[in-house]
Every structure is written in C-alpha cells, then in structure tokens.
Amino acid sequence: xxxxxxxxxxxxxxxxxxxxxxxxxxxxxxxxxxxxxxxxxxxxxxxxxxxxxxxxxxxxxxxxxxxxxxxxxxxxxxxxxxxxxxxxxxxxxxxxxxxxxxxxxxxxxxxxxxxxxxxxxxxxxxxxxxxxxxxxxxxxxxxxxxxxxxxxxxxxxxxxxxxxxxxxxxxxxxxxxxxxxxxxxxxxxxxxxxxxxxxxxxxxxxxxxxxxxxxxxxxxxxxxxxxxxxxxxxxxxxxxxxxxxxxxxxxxxxxxxxxxxxxxxxxxxxxxxxxxxxxxxxxxxxxxxxxxxxxxxxxxxxxxxxxxxxxxxxxxxxxxxxxxxxxxxxxxxxxxxxxxxxxxxxxxxxxxxxxxxxxxxxxxxxxxxxxxxxxxxxxxxxxxxxxxxxxxxxxxxxxxxxxxxxxxxxxxxxxxxxxxxxxxxxxxxxxxxxxxxxxxxxxxxxxxxxxxxxxxxxxxxxxxxxxxxxxxxxxxxxxxxxxxxxxxxxxxxxxxxxxxxxxxxxxxxxxxxx
Numbered sequence: 219x220x221x222x223x224x225x226x227x228x229x230x231x232x233x234x235x236x237x238x239x240x241x242x243x244x245x246x247x248x249x250x251x252x253x254x255x256x257x258x259x260x261x262x263x264x265x266x267x268x269x270x271x272x273x274x275x276x277x278x279x280x281x282x283x284x285x286x287x288x289x290x291x292x293x294x295x296x297x298x299x300x301x302x303x304x305x306x307x308x309x310x311x312x313x314x315x316x317x318x319x320x321x322x323x324x325x326x327x328x329x330x331x332x333x334x335x336x337x338x339x340x341x342x343x344x345x346x347x348x349x350x351x352x353x354x355x356x357x358x359x360x361x362x363x364x365x366x367x368x369x370x371x372x373x374x375x376x377x378x379x380x381x382x383x384x385x386x387x388x389x390x391x392x393x394x395x396x397x398x399x400x401x402x403x404x405x406x407x408x409x410x411x412x413x414x415x416x417x418x419x420x421x422x423x424x425x426x427x428x429x430x431x432x433x434x435x436x437x438x439x440x441x442x443x444x445x446x447x448x449x450x451x452x453x454x455x456x457x458x459x460x461x462x463x464x465x466x467x468x469x470x471x472x473x474x475x476x477x478x479x480x481x482x483x484x485x486x487x488x489x490x491x492x493x494x495x496x497x498x499x500x501x502x503x504x505x506x507x508x509x510x511x512x513x514x515x516x517x518x519x520x521x522x523x524x525x526x527x528x529x530x531x532x533x534x535x536x537x538x539x540x541x542x543x544x545x546x547x548x549x550x551x552x553x554x555x556x557x558x559x560x561x562x563x564x565x566x567x568x569x570x571x572x573x574x575x576x577x578x579x580x581x582x583x584x585x586x587x588x589x590x591x592x593x594x595x596x597x598x599x600x601x602x603x604x605x606x607x608x609x610x611x612x613x614x615x616x617x618x619x620x621x622x623x624x625x626x627x628x629x630x631x632x633x634x635x636x637x638x639x640x641x642x643x644x645x646x647x648x649x650x651x652x653x654x655x656x657x658x659x660x661x662x663x664x665x666x667x668x669x670x671x672x673x674x675x676x677x678x679x680x681x682x683x684x685x686x687x688x689x690x691x692x693x694x695x696x697x698x699x700x701x702x703x704x705x706x707x708x709x710x711x712x713x714x715x716x717x718x719x720x721x722x723x724x725x726x727x728x729x730x731x732x
Contacts, residue, residue, distance in 0.1 A: 232277075232280045247277075248343070258271055258273040271323070284323040285320050287318045288300065288318065289317075290314065291315065352382070353418035356411045356420050360410060362408050363405060364380060364385075366378035367404070368402045368404055376392065378404060380420070385420035387423070388421065392424055393425060394455065406423060408420065427452065428451065430487065430494075431461070433486075433490055433491070434487055435448070437487055438478075438483055440465075444466070445466055446463055446466070446472045449464050449501040450462045450501070450558070458494065459494055460496070460552045460555075461476070461498055473499070484498065505557065508557055509521060509553065509557050512556050516534060518532055529559070529561075531563075532563050533569045534563060534565060535566055536565045543563055577596075581598075581599050584599065584603075588635060590631070606638055606639060611632075615628075617631060646670065649671045650674055655670050655671075655678070659678075659679070659684055664705055664712070669697075673696075681713045681716060682713075689703050690706075
C-alpha cells in the first residue's frame with residue numbers, strides 16, 4: 219500500500235475490493251468505504267488530526283482524491299476546520315455561509331506506519347460489515363435446525379462453522395455424555411441470535427424440545443406435509459422424551475407414521491439424540507384421555523380432574539405406581555410437561571382409604587349438625603350430600619326418594635338443617651361484630667357470614683379496607699374455592715362504589731357554595 223497516490227487511476231484497488239467483497243460475502247461499496255476511511259486516517263496523520271480531511275475513491279477508475287474541507291461560518295469555534303465569510307470570499311468570491319471550501323491535497327506517500335494503520339482500519343471495517351451481514355442473515359432464523367462443522371471445543375463449549383458464520387453451542391445446551399471432535403458434522407437448533415459487545419452471536423441448542431420436533435419433521439414426511447401435527451414435546455435430554463402427535467387425516471395413524479417401518483423413523487431421531495428413549499403419544503382434546511396416554515407405559519385406573527386448580531389426580535393399581543412415577547419421578551414429570559397439567563399419582567389402596575376417611579368425616583358432620591343416627595348420615599353421604607346447606611335447600615321430593623326416607627323424614631331433615639344454619643349465622647354475626655367488621659361490609663352483595671369472620675381475622679373491617687384488596691388477595695383470605703376470580707372482582711368493585719359516589723357529589727357541593 220506504500221505507493222498509493224492521489225489523482226491517478228488505480229484499477230487494482232477495485233480488484234482488491236471485489237475480491238474482499240466476494241470472499242467475505244459483503245457489499246463492494248462497504249469495502250470501498252472502508253478503504254476511503256483508511257486513506258482519510260492516513261491523510262489526517264500527515265496534515266493534522268484536527269483538520270477535516272476527506273478521501274474519495276472513484277468507483278469506476280479507482281482514482282483516489284484527497285481534500286481538506288473548511289466550513290464557512292459567522293463565528294469561528296474551531297480554526298482548523300472553519301473560516302469566516304470574509305476569509306472564504308478572499309479565496310472564493312461567491313462563497314456563502316454554510317458551504318464548505320474544498321482544498322485538494324497533493325498525493326500521499328504512505329509510510330510503513332500509515333500503511334499499517336490503514337490496513338487495520340480496512341480489516342476492522344470489513345469485519346464489522348461481515349458481522350452485520352451475519353446478524354441480518356440469521357436473526358430471522360431462530361427456531362430452525364441447521365448443520366455445521368465443529369471448529370473447536372473448549373471446556374465443553376463448542377464453536378461451530380456454519381459456512382457463512384460461526385455459532386456457539388454452550389455446554390449446558392449439549393446432551394449429557396455426548397462427545398465432540400474437531401471436524402465432526404453436527405446438527406443443532408438456533409436458540410437465539412443477539413448483538414453483543416464482541417459482535418452478533420448465534421447460540422445453538424441440542425437440548426431444546428423443539429430440536430426433537432424438527433428432527434421428526436425431517437424424518438416423517440407426513441409431519442412436513444402438515445398431515446400429522448406435533449402438539450407438544452417434553453424432554454429429559456439424553457435420557458427420555460415424550461412427543462404428542464395428532465393426525466388431520468382419519469386414515470393415517472400418527473403414532474405408527476412417526477415410528478416408521480420396524481421403527482426406522484424413530485430410530486433415526488434416537489440415534490441423533492444419543493440414544494434418548496422416545497415415547498410417541500396420541501394427542502387428545504380431552505385432558506383425561508391425553509393424560510392417560512401421556513403416562514404410558516403405566517396403566518391408569520381412574521382420573522379425577524380439578525379444572526379450577528389446573529390439577530389432575532391419577533389413580534393407578536398398586537403394582538403400577540413405580541412405573542407411573544418413573545425413575546426419580548421422570549415419567550410423571552414428563553407427563554406434566556407434555557400435558558400442561560399438574561399431575562398427582564395415588565394408588566387404588568390410598569384412594570380407597572381416603573374415600574373411607576372422607577365418608578366417615580362427612581357422616582360425623584351430619585350426625586352432629588342434624589342430630590341424627592349414623593344410618594341416616596350414611597345414607598345422605600352415599601347419595602352425594604356433602605354440606606348442610608344442600609340438605610336445607612334441596613327440594614323435599616328429592617330427599618323423600620332416598621330409600622328408607624318419606625315426606626315426613628325429608629321435611630324434618632330440612633328443618634333441622636335450617637335451624638343449624640341459622641344458629642351458625644348468629645354465631646358468625648356475633649363474631650363479626652366482635653372483630654369490628656362494619657355493617658356496610660356485611661351488606662356487600664356476595665359476602666357470606668363465614669366470609670365476614672375470615673375478613674375480620676385478617677384486619678379487613680371497612681369498605682375501604684375491602685376496596686384496597688386485589689382479587690387474588692381476597693381469594694387467599696376467603697375459604698378456598700368459595701369465590702371465583704370474577705366474583706372476587708365484583709365484591710371489590712361493590713366495595714369501591716362509594717369512592718366514585720363521593721367524587722360525583724363534590725363538584726355539586728362546590729357549585730352550591732358559589
């Protein structure tokens with residue numbers, strides 16, 4: 219670069235720019251801009267760093283021109299880069315404020331230091347342009363699976379050559395116990411592409427659930443064509459995985475298509491994932507059916523759904539418990555991840571014992587509340603009654619149809635239930651007053667006597683106290699499951715109603731005073 223001179227055609231400059239652009243996969247203009255900046259820097263080293271020296275390369279001939287620019291201003295702030303109108307007009311008669319005087323400079327004879335500096339600038343600019351290209355090319359490819367060649371391995375972290383970019387596979391994103399060698403081909407999932415201080419970084423993963431989904435998409439043409447849909451995936455990388463599939467064509471079995479002839483398709487995925495065992499499961503819209511499928515290979519006797527708490531209880535035969543839970547809870551954990559439900563597993567024996575315990579508890583409650591014998595209490599529980607309120611307000615005819623009951627027994631039971639509830643309400647009313655909960659709070663629609671005691675015990679005594687609560691706080695204070703989120707919001711808004719009434723009356727009072 220030592221013989222670069224201004225004002226002469228330099229076709230070899232354009233050839234170098236073309237070669238660099240082709241090699242790095244960036245625009246030729248970006249390379250020429252980098253060269254201009256390098257020449258500019260060398261020019262400032264020679265003519266003064268405080269001066270506005272600009273270089274330009276002719277894109278057709280490669281000719282380099284170097285010039286000093288001086289801005290015409292009213293008042294000089296920087297003598298090296300500015301001139302007054304009078305000074306400018308002495309050089310150029312028609313000079314006006316705001317324009318630049320261009321003073322061509324003689325050719326530069328690049329010294330060794332200047333040439334080295336220029337080279338560094340060009341290399342840096344080209345590298346920046348290359349990184350920008352990489353970022354733009356890969357930023358929209360998050361979620362794709364790509365192939366690359368391992369470049370180096372450091373402390374378990376793998377650098378991968380993707381051809382036009384480099385990517386990074388962190389140790390915690392690799393499958394346990396897998397070993398890498400330089401030059402090996404590797405497949406991975408693009409997890410993230412982000413700008414960092416050292417440039418854009420492409421982060422890969424082999425443990426992400428979607429990596430397994432994309433491998434199945436490559437191996438199973440029906441998934442690629444959209445005939446079979448992957449609904450969810452759960453993985454314990456390197457050990458076990460579950461994948462739920464659904465067929466949009468009634469004639470195609472989704473599980474069989476994913477397994478392939480003699481297991482060929484699933485084995486291809488298992489091989490890529492270092493022997494990870496894969497359960498392929500039929501997806502179902504019905505949560506109970508889906509969960510039964512998801513816990514395969516364990517057999518399920520019964521499923522109890524609690525939709526409000528997003529929990530599900532699965533009852534299994536005693537000899538199936540360890541299989542359903544899996545080693546270190548793996549089977550039930552993957553089943554939960556796959557279905558999105560919190561799964562509790564109990565044995566038939568445990569469930570039976572719990573049912574007996576619940577039966578005895580409810581029977582004893584009816585014996586005490588209604589002052590009846592065990593036989594009548596047992597009959598009520600057997601028929602599905604679990605609260606005194608249900609007995610008090612059920613139609614008499616419904617009670618009379620229970621075997622061994624008649625109209626007189628039914629009426630007597632309803633009367634005793636109502637008497638018990640009235641006594642309970644009186645006790646709770648006294649307790650409410652004792653705790654200092656106001657009558658206004660008691661009058662809020664949707665608040666029950668038992669609720670008032672719970673509020674008072676937590677220091678919620680006035681409408682303002684109640685109005686200050688959030689719905690989740692109110693639901694936490696009241697007995698579990700006694701109010702829904704919508705009901706809690708209605709109660710809170712009713713408690714806040716007087717705030718808005720006060721605001722409406724203030725302007726009216728003010729206008730009367732005027």
